[in-house]
Amino acid sequence: xxxxxxxxxxxxxxxxKQRGIDFKAEEILVTAGSQQAIDLxxxxxxxxxxxxxxxxxxxxxxxxxxxxxxxxxxxxxxDAHGARVETLPQVGQAMPKLAYLVTNFANPSGATLSLERxxxxxxxxxxxxxxxxxxxxYGELRYRGAPAPALVTIxxxxxxxxxxxxxxxxxxxxxxxxxxxxxxxxPDAVHDVAARIKQALDLQTSSFVQEIxxxxxxxxxxxxxxxxxxxxxxxHCDALSDALTGAFGEKLEFNRPDGGMFLWARFAQTPSxxxxxxxxLARNRGVIFVPGAAFYPEPLQCNSLxxxxxxxxxxxxxxxxxxxxxAYDELLRLSENRITREPA
Amino acid sequence: xxxxxxxxxxxxxxxxKQRGIDFKAEEILVTAGSQQAIDLxxxxxxxxxxxxxxxxxxxxxxxxxxxxxxxxxxxxxxDAHGARVETLPQVGQAMPKLAYLVTNFANPSGATLSLERxxxxxxxxxxxxxxxxxxxxYGELRYRGAPAPALVTIxxxxxxxxxxxxxxxxxxxxxxxxxxxxxxxxPDAVHDVAARIKQALDLQTSSFVQEIxxxxxxxxxxxxxxxxxxxxxxxHCDALSDALTGAFGEKLEFNRPDGGMFLWARFAQTPSxxxxxxxxLARNRGVIFVPGAAFYPEPLQCNSLxxxxxxxxxxxxxxxxxxxxxAYDELLRLSENRITREPA
Numbered sequence: 245x246x247x248x249x250x251x252x253x254x255x256x257x258x259x260x261k262q263r264g265i266d267f268k269a270e271e272i273l274v275t276a277g278s279q280q281a282i283d284l285x286x287x288x289x290x291x292x293x294x295x296x297x298x299x300x301x302x303x304x305x306x307x308x309x310x311x312x313x314x315x316x317x318x319x320x321x322x323d324a325h326g327a328r329v330e331t332l333p334q335v336g337q338a339m340p341k342l343a344y345l346v347t348n349f350a351n352p353s354g355a356t357l358s359l360e361r362x363x364x365x366x367x368x369x370x371x372x373x374x375x376x377x378x379x380x381x382y383g384e385l386r387y388r389g390a391p392a393p394a395l396v397t398i399x400x401x402x403x404x405x406x407x408x409x410x411x412x413x414x415x416x417x418x419x420x421x422x423x424x425x426x427x428x429x430x431p432d433a434v435h436d437v438a439a440r441i442k443q444a445l446d447l448q449t450s451s452f453v454q455e456i457x458x459x460x461x462x463x464x465x466x467x468x469x470x471x472x473x474x475x476x477x478x479x480h481c482d483a484l485s486d487a488l489t490g491a492f493g494e495k496l497e498f499n500r501p502d503g504g505m506f507l508w509a510r511f512a513q514t515p516s517x518x519x520x521x522x523x524x525l526a527r528n529r530g531v532i533f534v535p536g537a538a539f540y541p542e543p544l545q546c547n548s549l550x551x552x553x554x555x556x557x558x559x560x561x562x563x564x565x566x567x568x569x570x571a572y573d574e575l576l577r578l579s580e581n582r583i584t585r586e587p588a
Numbered sequence: 589x590x591x592x593x594x595x596x597x598x599x600x601x602x603x604x605k606q607r608g609i610d611f612k613a614e615e616i617l618v619t620a621g622s623q624q625a626i627d628l629x630x631x632x633x634x635x636x637x638x639x640x641x642x643x644x645x646x647x648x649x650x651x652x653x654x655x656x657x658x659x660x661x662x663x664x665x666x667d668a669h670g671a672r673v674e675t676l677p678q679v680g681q682a683m684p685k686l687a688y689l690v691t692n693f694a695n696p697s698g699a700t701l702s703l704e705r706x707x708x709x710x711x712x713x714x715x716x717x718x719x720x721x722x723x724x725x726y727g728e729l730r731y732r733g734a735p736a737p738a739l740v741t742i743x744x745x746x747x748x749x750x751x752x753x754x755x756x757x758x759x760x761x762x763x764x765x766x767x768x769x770x771x772x773x774x775p776d777a778v779h780d781v782a783a784r785i786k787q788a789l790d791l792q793t794s795s796f797v798q799e800i801x802x803x804x805x806x807x808x809x810x811x812x813x814x815x816x817x818x819x820x821x822x823x824h825c826d827a828l829s830d831a832l833t834g835a836f837g838e839k840l841e842f843n844r845p846d847g848g849m850f851l852w853a854r855f856a857q858t859p860s861x862x863x864x865x866x867x868x869l870a871r872n873r874g875v876i877f878v879p880g881a882a883f884y885p886e887p888l889q890c891n892s893l894x895x896x897x898x899x900x901x902x903x904x905x906x907x908x909x910x911x912x913x914x915a916y917d918e919l920l921r922l923s924e925n926r927i928t929r930e931p932a
Contacts, residue, residue, distance in 0.1 A: 308788035444652035
């Protein structure tokens with residue numbers, strides 16, 4: 245069965261119901277992680293040269309998938325409330341074929357798309373017939389505040405919108421990344437195309453792995469496990485946030501995320517600072533991060549960086565923030581020296 | 589690790605060595621079944637509109653993968669010794685970007701590419717710089733005769749050929765289809781491209797499944813199991829072959845395969861017979877097969893069919909052959925009546 249093992253589909257439908265998303269078990273398409281989910285939707289919609297609206301910064305691996313389809317990126321800058329959807333093209337302008345967003349605690353920005361923007365995005369999608377894929381691997385990792393409904397849920401109240409949005413998620417961040425189990429909730433017509441593509445790509449996701457995932461979900465252990473994961477990440481996030489503020493003060497700007505695994509920060513006072521160079525120095529001191537430039541199909545912000553706090557301990561994160569500051573000072577010194585030595 | 593779990597790569601390298609194929613563990617790219625292996629090579633080489641040389645008939649799911657890349661098929665007719673590679677384009681003619689062949693007990697033809705043709709194919713590939721992907725899911729299922737070496741093995745003795753061929757295989761037919769574990773042995777440059785594409789598509793094949801596959805291979809149970817599988821399929825193949833000869837005599841032409849799971853047959857005396865219509869009647873009698881037309885990107889032989897003998901018992905296969913004959917007689921009667929009733 246290309247679509248998935250019925251037992252897992254049933255469990256995923258229950259999980260979705262807890263997220264306020266109402267899809268029948270047989271409407272859920274099981275994928276090899278949400279990475280394949282993105283690929284299936286990309287291949288269902290895109291021809292080489294087609295445009296995809298993506299957040300900027302955006303999930304690196306999604307950019308890679310769209311790159312394989314030879315896409316043209318339309319970068320929608322994001323802020324603390326997610327992608328600034330009001331900057332999407334207006335009626336009469338060239339439209340993308342697809343829009344792709346990580347709506348909750350986005351990778352890398354950590355931002356969550358506001359309800360207001362979700363509604364605006366769906367109205368735009370329905371009016372312009374652009375398919376929107378909501379990727380939500382992190383939504384369950386919320387440790388503060390109330391969740392906004394998924395696009396597919398909101399779409400039921402917006403005329404014509406349900407045909408133009410889909411939802412992808414994954415067990416990678418809440419059960420195990422090694423399982424490689426994700427899923428898609430799509431409108432019927434898109435579901436059928438995506439299932440046919442999946443059949444051609446890998447016939448099905450390992451039924452063995454699917455049964456194991458179903459067994460785990462049936463056991464009810466996820467419900468016990470999630471509060472522990474949330475509390476841990478919350479503690480890590482606070483430790484890192486406090487340590488960064490302590491080490492950098494206003495030199496480093498960031499929003500404390502309400503969930504997820506990532507903190508996105510920007511050296512606001514030094515716009516010419518390139519975090520790729522900072523990484524070289526930080527690595528020597530045992531600190532790594534992902535330079536912000538990696539998250540833009542066309543690099544826009546070289547003074548930003550993504551810090552991950554999921555696996556390091558609070559003590560390590562505090563030490564890391566200090567060492568990052570040392571590396572930062574070193575980089576500034578090197579830059580000043582270079583400027584001094586450069587001919588006028 | 590996108591390339592695969594080192595423990596599984598080591599086991600696959602050992603398995604390959606037993607097949608006379610000399611690749612280092614780290615040179616093996618683990619895939620989600622050989623289906624994904626085909627997709628990775630297709631995406632590494634093809635742009636929409638590119639031509640792929642494939643056997644005719646050819647593996648249905650491979651045609652689907654190439655279709656997703658919007659390929660143009662160049663059908664190379666096959667006979668009892670595999671694809672007639674002497675019909676490939678000659679120097680000066682338009683060349684395909686890729687050639688794809690199932691070399692051992694092909695699906696659906698059951699044919700094995702002769703050593704002579706393997707050598708000719710590799711010389712052609714090297715001379716014309718066309719990449720050849722050998723797909724070998726069934727090679728271990730040989731129950732008669734001696735195997736021919738893999739293309740990647742032969743290529744080491746043909747100047748320039750090693751850069752132009754790769755090998756795909758799978759555990760689906762010898763361990764379990766549900767695991768979805770396949771692999772690729774590719775020249776370095778192609779390996780790197782395929783690994784990058786795989787990273788974008790699904791990050792990695794489930795590490796969980798890979799460790800289980802490695803554990804099974806380390807246990808040595810495959811070596812005990814293979815003779816049992818081979819003996820069973822041999823018995824099934826003989827039962828079906830004898831029963832078809834008994835039921836149809838010379839009305840149905842086929843070559844008894846030396847291994848694998850499929851028997852390809854053709855109603856040679858009735859070229860206008862369409863096995864898609866035969867299937868409708870046979871299905872009513874509890875017999876199913878795949879009509880030959882399904883295995884051609886552009887249907888060529890509608891009077892052929894693929895019979896699978898792997899899971900049915902010899903008694904079921906004998907009964908099936910009888911019922912197939914009854915359905916065949918019924919189809920001929922219906923056709924005669926229609927012809928009689930049609931206006932002249």
